[in-house]
Amino acid sequence: MKALNILVVDDATFIRDLVKKAVRAQFPNAQVDEAADGLKAQAKMKSGTYHVLLCDWEMPNMSGLELLQWMRTEERYEKVPFLMITSRSEKSHIVKAVEAGVSDYIGKPFSNEQLGTKLARLIYKFYKVRPLQTARQAQQGSDNASLLTGGATPKPKAAPKAEGTASLLAGAAPSAQLVSSAKKPKKAANRTMALAHVRTADGQELRCIVKDINLNEMLLVVKREQGVPRLFDQVVVDIVSKEEDIVARVNCFVCAVISPDKRIDAEMFNMQVRYEDEDPEKLAALSKFVAKVR
Numbered sequence: 001m002k003a004l005n006i007l008v009v010d011d012a013t014f015i016r017d018l019v020k021k022a023v024r025a026q027f028p029n030a031q032v033d034e035a036a037d038g039l040k041a042q043a044k045m046k047s048g049t050y051h052v053l054l055c056d057w058e059m060p061n062m063s064g065l066e067l068l069q070w071m072r073t074e075e076r077y078e079k080v081p082f083l084m085i086t087s088r089s090e091k092s093h094i095v096k097a098v099e100a101g102v103s104d105y106i107g108k109p110f111s112n113e114q115l116g117t118k119l120a121r122l123i124y125k126f127y128k129v130r131p132l133q134t135a136r137q138a139q140q141g142s143d144n145a146s147l148l149t150g151g152a153t154p155k156p157k158a159a160p161k162a163e164g165t166a167s168l169l170a171g172a173a174p175s176a177q178l179v180s181s182a183k184k185p186k187k188a189a190n191r192t193m194a195l196a197h198v199r200t201a202d203g204q205e206l207r208c209i210v211k212d213i214n215l216n217e218m219l220l221v222v223k224r225e226q227g228v229p230r231l232f233d234q235v236v237v238d239i240v241s242k243e244e245d246i247v248a249r250v251n252c253f254v255c256a257v258i259s260p261d262k263r264i265d266a267e268m269f270n271m272q273v274r275y276e277d278e279d280p281e282k283l284a285a286l287s288k289f290v291a292k293v294r
């Protein structure tokens with residue numbers, strides 16, 4: 001067959017970049033296009049033809065589930081493979097996706113190898129096309145190239161910044177706003193305590209305390225015994241408020257890991273994460289949460 005046309009759909013720029021990188025590592029001859037939500041993806045699909053979709057679930061304007069349901073009513077997309085990529089891993093969501101006709105499913109966060117393996121199996125199943133290299137070879141090749149050239153992990157594109165928030169440098173200490181507020185004495189009577197559950201691509205689940213938060217980033221306190229994520233690792237953060245049981249689920253990446261007492265054997269460490277979600281509903285929930293805890 002001719003070159004594969006693959007459409008990557010996600011409202012987070014960083015996630016789209018990760019997915020495109022994983023696709024091109026194994027299928028360098030594929031034509032890879034992208035869309036920021038289901039509605040934009042639908043417009044592209046009406047004007048062109050795609051052989052594979054890799055799509056997020058939660059997006060503004062049109063969700064991944066709604067896009068999938070529309071696809072299965074269109075004759076030319078009725079049997080096109082659809083890989084759902086989402087932070088919602090509950091059984092009820094998986095059942096909904098299966099009932100709508102999803103071809104496969106992968107939860108966020110994920111590694112390039114995990115996504116590459118799923119993608120290779122899906123494309124071979126539908127088109128009998130094998131990748132030029134396995135997902136593991138692609139990942140090892142990327143790591144070796146970085147080591148040989150002395151290069152660091154490339155910095156992902158920064159999310160739009162809220163007014164008054166200092167910009168972050170890769171691997172730098174927390175932003176001035178987070179640091180200054182974290183050092184202020186706590187007002188126990190008015191302060192809302194919050195917890196966070198962090199999931200990493202390699203299966204770690206970290207229970208953390210939210211030390212500080214704003215509309216761009218979050219500073220978490222983590223026990224070292226749970227494991228230490230790497231810089232630029234993709235993570236999913238569930239923020240939980242004890243008082244009102246508010247839950248916000250946010251796609252992020254790790255932009256700093258800091259030992260507060262500068263000891264190599266410190267029991268606790270601070271982890272700073274930057275949001276990659278651009279969904280207005282999630283940002284509105286975050287805004288409400290930040291107003292309560294700041």
